[in-house]
Amino acid sequence: MTDVAPPPKRPQDRILVAIDTPDEARAADLSRRLAGAVGGIKLGLEFFNANGPEGVRRVARAAPEETPRGQAPAQQRLFLDLKFHDIPNTVAGAVRGAMQLGPWMLNVHASGGAAMMTAARQAAEFQADSLGVVRPMLIAVTVLTSLDEDDLAVVGQQGPAADQVARLARLAQECGLDGVVCSAREIAAIRAACGPDFRLIVPGIRPAGAETGDQKRTMTPAEALAAGADYLVIGRPITGAADPAEAARAVAAEMTP
Numbered sequence: 576m577t578d579v580a581p582p583p584k585r586p587q588d589r590i591l592v593a594i595d596t597p598d599e600a601r602a603a604d605l606s607r608r609l610a611g612a613v614g615g616i617k618l619g620l621e622f623f624n625a626n627g628p629e630g631v632r633r634v635a636r637a638a639p640e641e642t643p644r645g646q647a648p649a650q651q652r653l654f655l656d657l658k659f660h661d662i663p664n665t666v667a668g669a670v671r672g673a674m675q676l677g678p679w680m681l682n683v684h685a686s687g688g689a690a691m692m693t694a695a696r697q698a699a700e701f702q703a704d705s706l707g708v709v710r711p712m713l714i715a716v717t718v719l720t721s722l723d724e725d726d727l728a729v730v731g732q733q734g735p736a737a738d739q740v741a742r743l744a745r746l747a748q749e750c751g752l753d754g755v756v757c758s759a760r761e762i763a764a765i766r767a768a769c770g771p772d773f774r775l776i777v778p779g780i781r782p783a784g785a786e787t788g789d790q791k792r793t794m795t796p797a798e799a800l801a802a803g804a805d806y807l808v809i810g811r812p813i814t815g816a817a818d819p820a821e822a823a824r825a826v827a828a829e830m831t832p
Contacts, residue, residue, distance in 0.1 A: 582774070582805040582806065583614065585827075586800075586827040586828075586830035586831055587612060587613055587614065587823065587824070587827040588613075588614035589614055589800070589804075589805065589806050589807055589830070590613040590614050590796075590806075590807055590809055590813075590823060590826060590827065591613065591614055591615045591616065591617050591652075591654050591680075591776070591806055591807065591808045591809070592605070592609055592613050592615070592616050592617065592808075592809060592810065592813050592814060592819075592823065593617045593619070593656075593778070593808050593809065593810030593814070594606070594616050594617065594618055594622065594634070594810075594814060595619060595621055595622070595810055595811075595814070596621065596622060596814075597621050597622060597624075597625030597626070598625075599622075599625075599626045599630045599633065599634065602618070602622055602626075602630075602634045603633060603634045603637040604637075605814055605819055606634050606635070606637035606651050607637045608819050608820050609651075609813070609819055609820055609823060610637075610651065612819075612820040612823040612824055612827075613813075613823050614652060614806065615651055615652030615653060615654055615679060615680075616634070616635070616651045616652070616653060616654065617653075617654040617656050617808060617810075618631055618634060618635075618653065618654075618655060618656065619656035619657065619658075620656070620657060620658070622634075623655075623657060628675070628676055631653070631655065631676050632676060632677075634651075635651050635653045635676070635677070636651075637651070652679040652680075653676065653677065653678045653679050653680070654678070654679065654680040654682075654776075654808075655673055655676060655678040655680065655681050655682075655711075656682060657669070657673065657681075657682070658682055658683065658684055658716050659681075659682070659683040659684070659687075659695065660683065660684035660686070660687045660691075661687070661691070662691070663690045663691045663693070663694035663695075664694065666683060666687065666691050666694055666695050666698075667694040667695060667697065667698035668698070670683075670695045670698040670699050670702070670713075671698050671701070671702045674699065674702040674703065674706065674708075674711070677708070678711045679711055679712065680711055680712040680713075680714060680776070681695075681699065681711050681712070681713050681714070682713070682714045682715065682716055682756060683695045683713070683714075683715055683716070683752075684715065684716045685715035685716060685717050685743035685744070685746060685747045685755065686716075686743065688746075689746060689749070689750050692715060692746070692747055692750035692751075692752055693750045693751065695713060695752075696713055696750060696751045696752060699711060699713050712753045712754065712774065713752050713753055714747075714752060714753055714754045714755055714756055714774065714776055715743065715744075715747035715752050715754075715755045715756070716755070716756045717739070717740040717743040717744055717747075717755050717756065717757050717761070718732075718736050718739055718740050718743070718757070718758070718761075720758045720778050720779035722736065723736060724736055727739060736758070736761070737760070737761045737764045738764075740755075740757050740758070740761040740764065740765065741761070741764045741765055741767075741768045743755070744757065744765045744768055744769050744773070745768050745769060748769045748773055753773075753774050754773050754774025754775055754776060754805070755773070755774075755775065755776070756776045756777070756778060756808075757775055757776075757777060758777065758778075758779050759777045759779065759780070759794035759798065759799040759802055759804060760794065762775055762777070762799070762802040762803045762804055763802065763803070766803050774805045774806070775803065775804050775805050775806075776804075776805065776806045776808060777794075777799050777804040777805075777806070777807055777808065778807075778808035778809075778810075779794070779808075780794060780795070780796055780799055780807045780808065780809045781794075781795065781812060782795060782796060782809075782812050782825070782826055782829055795829065796809070796826050796829050796830045797829055797830055800830055807830075809823075809826060812826070813826065
């Protein structure tokens with residue numbers, strides 16, 4: 576497995592903002608307004624299916640409004656959240672294609688199995704070498720945060736959720752992936768199973784007092800960091816605010832001990 580840099584020390588750099596919209600203009604506006612206030616943006620299936628690869632490129636390159644004259648705007652770090660899940664050869668091809676977009680992070684479903692995850696990792700390494708770039712962080716989705724034990728039982732997966740997450744996290748680590756997406760409530764189990772250097776990317780984060788929406792296993796930013804999360808994925812509490820950058824700064828302040 577390629578060495579992964581330690582998580583940043585500044586709280587704001589641990590925030591990855593989920594821009595869940597099919598509206599490219601809205602996504603680009605959020606990308607510009609959040610530049611410097613967060614560690615990166617997450618674009619997923621809703622946006623990708625509406626706008627395609629070129630839309631992703633345009634939003635990731637969206638220039639901050641306050642870029643000094645004569646200075647090239649920095650590209651937002653991009654978490655391309657497409658959750659690949661298919662036969663190994665198809666997923667390997669999808670990873671090679673996604674690498675053309677310059678993602679900082681990519682993900683696959685751990686439930687796709689060992690052969691699929693290994694193929695994804697090998698494809699990312701090969702394509703990174705071919706392009707002369709650093710391989711993106713490759714992570715696996717364990718159990719979606721919208722699911723609880725009752726939901727797992729309905730689809731025939733063995734619960735409780737924390738046990739299923741730990742099983743899938745160990746499998747992802749054995750396949751050479753860098754980390755997993757997981758609920759904050761599974762952090763302790765994954766740390767025990769996979770050690771301190773396995774990266775944990777945690778959605779379902781809601782600032783104190785915020786609505787939980789469709790997330791069933793949530794924590795506040797401060798609780799998640801204290802539990803051992805490396806990166807926090809936060810969407811509507813930031814993107815739905817009148818001033819998204821200010822909302823992001825408030826979340827970062829909540830994360831500061």
